[in-house]
Amino acid sequence: MNSVIKLADIHKTYRTGEVDVHAVRGVSLDILPGEFVAIMGSSGSGKSTLMNMIGCLDRPTSGNYFLDSIDVSTLDRDARAEIRNDKIGFVFQGFNLLSRTTAQENVEMPMLYNHQRIPSAEQKERAKKALELCGLGSRADHKPNQLSGGQQQRVAIARALVNRPALLLADEPTGNLDSQTSIEIMGVFQKLNEQGSTIVMVTHELDVARYTKRMIILRDGKIRTDEKVADRLNAENELKNLRLAQEAVKLA
Amino acid sequence: MRFFAPFKIAARALRRNKMRSLLTMLGIIIGVGSVIAAVSITTGATKQVEDKVASLGQNVVTVFSGSFNGGGMRGGWGSAPTLTVEDANAIKNEVTGAVAVTPEVNDRMQVFANGLNWNTRVNGEAPDFLQIRDWDLTSGAMFTDGDVRSLAKVVVVGKTVVDQLFVNQDPVGQTLIIRNIPFKIVGVLEPKGFNLFGQDQDDVTIVPYTSHMKRINKRTFVNSIMVQAASKETITQVQNDITTLMRDRHKSAEPDFTVRTQLELMQMATQTSKIMSVLLGAIASVSLLVGGIGIMNIMLVSVTERTREIGIRMAVGARGRDILIQFLIEAVTLSIVGGLLGIALGVLAAKIVAVSTGWPTITPLIWVGIACVSSAGIGIVSGFYPAWKASRLDPIEALRYE
Numbered sequence: 001m002n003s004v005i006k007l008a009d010i011h012k013t014y015r016t017g018e019v020d021v022h023a024v025r026g027v028s029l030d031i032l033p034g035e036f037v038a039i040m041g042s043s044g045s046g047k048s049t050l051m052n053m054i055g056c057l058d059r060p061t062s063g064n065y066f067l068d069s070i071d072v073s074t075l076d077r078d079a080r081a082e083i084r085n086d087k088i089g090f091v092f093q094g095f096n097l098l099s100r101t102t103a104q105e106n107v108e109m110p111m112l113y114n115h116q117r118i119p120s121a122e123q124k125e126r127a128k129k130a131l132e133l134c135g136l137g138s139r140a141d142h143k144p145n146q147l148s149g150g151q152q153q154r155v156a157i158a159r160a161l162v163n164r165p166a167l168l169l170a171d172e173p174t175g176n177l178d179s180q181t182s183i184e185i186m187g188v189f190q191k192l193n194e195q196g197s198t199i200v201m202v203t204h205e206l207d208v209a210r211y212t213k214r215m216i217i218l219r220d221g222k223i224r225t226d227e228k229v230a231d232r233l234n235a236e237n238e239l240k241n242l243r244l245a246q247e248a249v250k251l252a
Numbered sequence: 253m254r255f256f257a258p259f260k261i262a263a264r265a266l267r268r269n270k271m272r273s274l275l276t277m278l279g280i281i282i283g284v285g286s287v288i289a290a291v292s293i294t295t296g297a298t299k300q301v302e303d304k305v306a307s308l309g310q311n312v313v314t315v316f317s318g319s320f321n322g323g324g325m326r327g328g329w330g331s332a333p334t335l336t337v338e339d340a341n342a343i344k345n346e347v348t349g350a351v352a353v354t355p356e357v358n359d360r361m362q363v364f365a366n367g368l369n370w371n372t373r374v375n376g377e378a379p380d381f382l383q384i385r386d387w388d389l390t391s392g393a394m395f396t397d398g399d400v401r402s403l404a405k406v407v408v409v410g411k412t413v414v415d416q417l418f419v420n421q422d423p424v425g426q427t428l429i430i431r432n433i434p435f436k437i438v439g440v441l442e443p444k445g446f447n448l449f450g451q452d453q454d455d456v457t458i459v460p461y462t463s464h465m466k467r468i469n470k471r472t473f474v475n476s477i478m479v480q481a482a483s484k485e486t487i488t489q490v491q492n493d494i495t496t497l498m499r500d501r502h503k504s505a506e507p508d509f510t511v512r513t514q515l516e517l518m519q520m521a522t523q524t525s526k527i528m529s530v531l532l533g534a535i536a537s538v539s540l541l542v543g544g545i546g547i548m549n550i551m552l553v554s555v556t557e558r559t560r561e562i563g564i565r566m567a568v569g570a571r572g573r574d575i576l577i578q579f580l581i582e583a584v585t586l587s588i589v590g591g592l593l594g595i596a597l598g599v600l601a602a603k604i605v606a607v608s609t610g611w612p613t614i615t616p617l618i619w620v621g622i623a624c625v626s627s628a629g630i631g632i633v634s635g636f637y638p639a640w641k642a643s644r645l646d647p648i649e650a651l652r653y654e
Binding site: 086 | 257260261264268269560561563564565566567568569570571572573574647648651
């Protein structure tokens with residue numbers, strides 16, 4: 001099986017004034033289709049830099065990066081933009097929806113930049129399906145300020161899915177959410193993963209990482225540990241337990 | 253490819269900021285609106301002046317006799333006895349571009365009818381006079397060349413004279429006494445109103461020039477000769493031909509006559525409105541410039557404010573040129589919609605002026621076109637720098653922007 005992500009000895013060096021900062025020092029990594037990976041690490045570990053390179057927002061200083069078998073480490077700005085549009089769906093910590101724009105139009109947005117012309121009717125249909133998949137079918141005409149944090153993140157996930165990307169990339173997707181909503185959002189990711197999506201998620205919360213299948217810990221720009229998640233959590237069960245606990249409190 | 257997508261994106265972005273979009277357009281709306289209103293008003297005024305000049309006749313060239321100069325007194329143009337009926341005939345026969353010619357003799361005297369009297373102009377003319385002055389009769393008929401040859405005692409009168417001497421009567425067929433000579437009224441001139449110089453053109457009586465020169469005020473010289481050129485384009489040619497011919501006939505080193513054309517009068521009369529339009533054009537370009545700066549300013553603010561939005565768009569796959577086109581289309585849409593609203597406002601303002609003051613206003617289509625094109629141009633020019641700035645943003649930086 002071809003890797004979705006194949007990193008070969010990736011380095012990234014920033015030059016700030018006189019000093020060179022080695023943010024990423026030789027990362028090699030293979031991620032296969034259908035994987036659900038958490039990249040963890042404290043701040044300064046290089047995980048954001050790695051994330052930007054995986055997301056084709058930035059280029060490595062040296063090393064090769066194959067995304068869906070395409071070498072993207074040497075592509076220019078415009079070519080990377082097309083790759084992002086085609087192959088990658090982004091989910092951000094701050095949701096990053098367009099304000100005063102309905103959920104439906106937010107989800108349609110990536111299709112407007114596709115190199116193929118997607119007919120208006122198909123755009124509507126695909127956006128609607130993506131929203132339904134994320135459990136938000138009935139709120140397509142709501143604007144972000146009329147939605148809760150969890151609902152906004154569901155819109156963002158729908159937007160990431162709409163161009164049928166090879167890779168779903170989430171940067172601290174639960175960072176701005178309370179614990180119950182976090183579990184709900186992880187439930188959405190687990191469901192998408194079961195249906196075949198490859199997901200890479202950056203987080204610093206161990207609780208959140210336990211919903212994934214594989215955990216990679218970075219320190220000082222290098223991979224420290226890379227292992228299977230042993231005691232994997234299931235979001236549905238966790239939600240059930242949470243509900244039972246809340247009822248017990250009410251009864252008492 | 254995806255031709256309509258940028259328009260969709262820009263339209264959605266503008267709709268999100270309705271109030272700001274409207275305020276941004278206001279500069280262009282007011283700029284274009286004032287230009288259209290001002291142009292409509294001056295064009296209306298110019299047209300009115302041109303109509304007044306045209307009421308003096310069609311393509312008229314007039315030959316005045318030289319100034320009378322005797323005993324230290326100089327009489328001004330038309331005072332010297334230098335032009336003759338023979339000169340008029342020579343022009344008619346030898347100047348090819350001259351389609352109608354009339355010698356003119358002018359006097360001012362008391363006329364009598366119905367036991368009433370009135371002081372008016374008594375002019376001697378040839379029948380061509382009506383054609384040259386583009387003047388019709390409301391009743392009766394003009395005297396003929398036969399009447400000119402026979403020194404007939406016939407007269408055509410203006411509306412003012414009729415009003416003064418023939419209250420509620422049909423004057424045609426009645427008698428008008430000029431210098432104790434009874435003249436038969438054969439026609440009444442159509443009212444023309446006041447001319448450019450405030451003179452009542454209807455306060456006039458016209459007799460055959462021969463009758464005037466032999467019966468009313470005995471003389472052998474005429475005051476002026478009025479000639480009609482075939483067309484506007486031949487006026488100058490006719491003027492030159494007449495000058496050459498007259499110099500030849502009069503054989504004088506110093507010209508004892510002067511030839512004036514309606515063109516000169518037209519130029520004089522429209523000079524003011526030309527200055528006005530230059531002035532308006534200057535004001536217009538300043539206000540459009542200010543409108544353009546307004547758009548550029550708002551677009552720059554908008555780019556900074558929407559840095560994160562630009563970051564999001566780039567993250568999901570917008571290329572630099574997609575962002576450039578989006579902001580450029582936003583700017584051009586603002587300026588074109590502003591321009592169209594401005595045109596509507598300007599036309600409305602001109603109509604209000606027309607109704608409230610009675611000045612005629614005309615909105616020339618060419619100016620509507622100029623307004624459209626220049627507002628689109630302003631949009632492109634003032635939108636380009638902010639759009640270019642937006643397109644150069646780094647997606648990582650833009651996404652981190654708070």
